[in-house]
Amino acid sequence: MSHHFTPSGILQFGVFFQGVNSGTIWKLPASGSQTDFESFRRIAQTAERGLFAAFFLGEGLRLREHLGRPHELDVAGRPDAQTMLAALAAVTERIGLVATQNTTYNDPADLARRLASLDLLSGGRAAWNVVTTDNAWTGANFRRGGYLDHADRYTHAEAFVETAKRIWSSWEDNAIADTSHAPAWAGPGGIRRVQHHGAHYDIDVVPGLPPSAQHRPVLFQAGDSPAGRDFAARQTDVIFSGHPQLEDARQFRRDIVERTIKAGRPADDVQIMPASEFILAPTEREAQEKKAWVRSLQIGPQQAIAYLEQFWGTDLSAYDPDGPLPEIDPVVEESDVTRGTAFMGVKARRLAEEWRTEAREKGQTIREFVTARSARFDSSFVGSYTAVADSLTEYARTGAVDGFNISPWLIPTGLDDIVDHLVPELQERGVYPTHYRGDTLREHLGLRAPAPVPDLAVL
Ligand SMILES: Cc1cc2nc3c(=O)[nH]c(=O)nc-3n(C[C@H](O)[C@H](O)[C@H](O)COP(=O)(O)O)c2cc1C
Incomplete structure (x- = not known):
């Protein structure tokens, strides 16, 4: 196992379709609306044309309010992320589909099943961005109300994710019978019962779905506290970070490599993709x-x-x-x-x-x-196509990041100049893929097969 981090030299792009904020412009006649599938389809298909590894959706389970009315900085009506991604799976072929879902208000067996469904139906392209959620007002939507302080949110998240991983590993290869010919659905010993008896959960699950083409959904994480970073280093594959500027990104990488090694994993086992925005034009002045x-x-x-x-x-x-x-x-x-x-x-x-x-x-x-x-909190790269390509090449060379999760500022054409102009410049410099490496998201990102989970009771 390598304790030394070696840059892959390649950058991957994801698209972070925010929709619900003041950073996204919906003012073109073709912009459509937040609930219009066409807007999402066009962005996802453009991203796929540009060989993006992933299409990424955030999630908020309750509309933000301010002074007793919906918050003016948000757009009301954000569709459920997994439903949207399932629809996008049908109109795309390769791009990964990342659903942000919080561990604080979901339940492990239910969420694991929904994510496994997306993973199966998309041919192994699903990912889960694990968040704990930094607010308690969301709790008003749920029977149990607002709960869990910051420290508890991460111990809770860890029990949640470990349980989900066990659920996703519970079917042996011989478990799924051929639907039309086999005498029985599951062979003996093919499915393992998953039990978790702990402070946060007490559950006994008989998982109902087989592994996907990428075994289980890829795990992203977004949360920047020391506890959040350690959680990512122990449990997840990719960090969606808020550290896009080069020096800050390099420092963040060093910190994550240290935590990853401490967690007993190879130095490059956790990838990093910061949030970013690209404003590009042929010349610096135009940009x-x-x-x-x-x-x-x-x-x-x-x-x-x-x-x-x-x-x-x-x-x-x-x-x-x-x-x-x-x-x-x-x-x-x-x-x-x-x-x-x-x-x-x-x-x-x-x-x-x-x-x-x-x-x-x-x-x-x-x-x-x-x-x-x-x-002041700018995560944008502004400049000519060639200047920005040169700058990104430095990120690839130093291994500051594994790629960027890019927010299109304009719907539905905000990725066009990235795909048509920046991507070819990066390909020429040898720092961006020229084809999809495989069919699954795990393959696009070059991730290792998931580590085996501890043994479980056979059903
Ligand atoms: C880049 C980034 C994106 C995030 N996106 C979401 C989101 O879409 N939905 C959500 O509920 N929380 C989101 N979070 C918040 C995290 O869930 C987390 O609760 C918050 O950052 C507090 O955890 P921390 O103290 O470890 O940073 C995001 C955080 C970061 C850093």
Whole structure:
């Protein structure tokens, strides 16, 4: 087993179809809507034309609310990820299908069965992005309510994922009888019962599905705390990270390699694909102009006000988005539930004062301030096709990442220039695949076969 990390020299792309946020522009006549299958189909098929390894969907099980109404930064109506991916499986051939699903509000036997179904029906192209979810308000949708603090969420996630892996390994090769000819569905000893008796679950499952062409769904993970990183290093195949900038990405890689080795796995066993956005054009100048246009559409007047409302905790709709920041103090709600990252640990009054001062000094309106602030967390690569291809080649050479999970900023054409111009440049440089390596997602990513799971009681 290698304790030394060697870069593969190849980058893989995924498409992170966000839909529900202010970073995605739905304003073209052809954009369709969030619930329109055509919008998803076009993006997925373009990605497949560009040999993308995966089509990736996030998930939120409850609509975000703000001041008693749906949050203006979100688009209401996000279809269920697995249902959408099952439909996409029928109109694509090779691309992997990644469903984000949280461990906090799902149940292991049920989710394992649904993901195995997607994996079987797609010919071994499914993946699960394992998240714990950083908010408790989702709990209001569920019988058990909001529950589990941060530390418990990961011990719970680990029991969940281990149980799912055992369920996916429970059928021997001889278990599935040929449907039309065999006398019995399952041969003796072919199926193992999965029991888990622990602090979080007490279940006894007779799994109902055979392994898929890639054995079991590939596992992604997104969650950046030390506990989240250790969980990824122990349990998963790919990290969807928030570290796209080169130095930060290299540091993150070093950290993950260390944790992966500590978990008893080869140094390159956990791949890393950061979230990213690409704004490209033939020349640098055109790319910068395009960026300004994209940003002006992403942060419209309503989005700018809604962004501030998150921190002010009150209705700011009377304020002019092209005027100065509100002079009033934020209304801070005392609350024992986490309302999402924007609310976490924010000293709202001090923050508002700092922001007002900053905007005043820079002469920025609300909209200009919010646009500039969003850029501070920028995960975008902006430039000419050749310059961005050169920059990505450096990522491949240093092994900072295994690829990028790319958010198209425009629906439905936001990937076109990546596929038509960037991909050929990368292929010329020898850092991007020229064909799909196989039929399954595991093969596209070059992942090893899953490690065997501990022995189980034979049924
Ligand atoms: C890049 C990224 C994407 C995420 N996407 C989702 C998502 O789609 N749905 C969700 O419920 N949580 C998502 N999460 C949140 C994680 O579930 C996790 O709860 C959160 O990051 C807190 O865990 P941590 O403290 O380990 O970071 C995402 C996190 C990251 C870093």
